[in-house]
Amino acid sequence: MESLGQKLKTARESKDINFDQASRDTKISIRYLQALESEDFSGFPGETYITGFLRNYGAYLELDVNELFSLYRALKIQEQPIPVEHLLKQPSQMPKFALGALIGVLVLVIIVGIVYIVLNRPPTAAPAPRAVPVPIATPVLREYVMSGDTFDQRFFINDTIMIPVGQEQIKVELQDIGETVTLTYPEGSVTIGLGQHEDVDFANSGSTDVRISAVDYDRNNADAGVHLRFELSGAVSFMTEWESSLTPAVNIPSQAISTVIFISPNPHPFTLQSTFQGNCMFRWEVLMERDRQRGQEYFQRNQIFNVTAHNGIRIWISNAQAAQFSVMGAGRSVPFVLGNPGEVVVADIRWVRGEDNRFRLVVARLEQ
Secondary structure: OOOHHHHHHHHHHHOOOOHHHHHHHHOOOHHHHHHHHHOOOOOOOOHHHHHHHHHHHHHHOOOOHHHHHHHHHHHHHHHOOOOHHHHHOOOOOOOHHHHHHHHHHHHHHHHHHHHHHHHHOOOOOOOOOOOOOOOOOOOOOOEEEOOOOEEEEEEOOOOEEEEEEOOEEEEEEEEEEOOEEEEEEOOEEEEEEOOOEEEEOOOOOOOOOEEEEEEEEOOOOHHHOEEEEEEEHHHHHHHHHHHHHOOHHHHOOHHHEEEEEEEEOOOOOEEEEEEEOOOEEEEEEEEOOOOOOEEEEEEOOOOEEEEEEOOEEEEEEOOHHHEEEEEEEOOEEEEEOOOOOOOOEEEEEEEEEOOOOOEEEEEEEOOO
16 A cells, blocks of 8 residues: 555656646645655644645645545554553563462452442542643634735635735735635625625725635635635726626637637636647737736646636647646636647637626637
């Protein structure tokens, strides 16, 4: 049976993922990832960090987290030292029959003593039971500070973020994860559904200070946290202008749309995952956002690449069937096909507004 560290290492190497990439994707320091695979837990700040990092790393490698916890508990049991007195204890030299007789005499004396004490003891009130304090584990609380126009992070209950509003810093805390996500701040609270966003006016000035989006979370597993996105008013107003002007007739010809992935009352962030089945050149660009992220790379078989956007992504691939594509958002994952073997394809994955005023995330092939 594979050990805990070997199972993690085998899963990572089978996906052709190095420690640098795993650290970037999971936000866990390389030294902690290496420590998990080498089963060296001495460098962790505490038990909570070990279990938290093990849960996130195992989920990232698509392993059974409960099985990982079982292997970890087994390791902890094996590490418990045997008391020194047990190791030094010498076998008794007393003959077995003499030892048995001695034990019998001792038992008889104890029984006679107990009977005597019970019969001759005056009745007394039973003492009140003594309360034994139960130790309470201290949760790990994370505090973030927003320094740019946008901030993306997976939050867990009681995590906080400081958001700049004018000359002040507003503290926002994740209060609850269930059917909806609840966040609190000094003057009130905000509730957000999966894949939805809320515009918040912290200063009560009549205008939006920040837009908060609940990108992804599991309604039935609060321990998994929630991916939240915070956008300051400048970024929010930019996206609002785009949403109000976006129509298929202007932006994408209807005949170019090959797949409709999601239909939603409002656009929400999504992640494009590309799993490469062969070697190819791949380019990508995030559309209509202030941070115009883009890149180009030659990918090889078994590599995986993720990119997240709010509005849209444009991709170029030298061999359309060298990669399998899927879009993840609002708790769902939808695969799609881009083209034929050897075909060079340029396509947009982006939100468009239909005549019914509902938004559709579509795959649209573009003329080269």
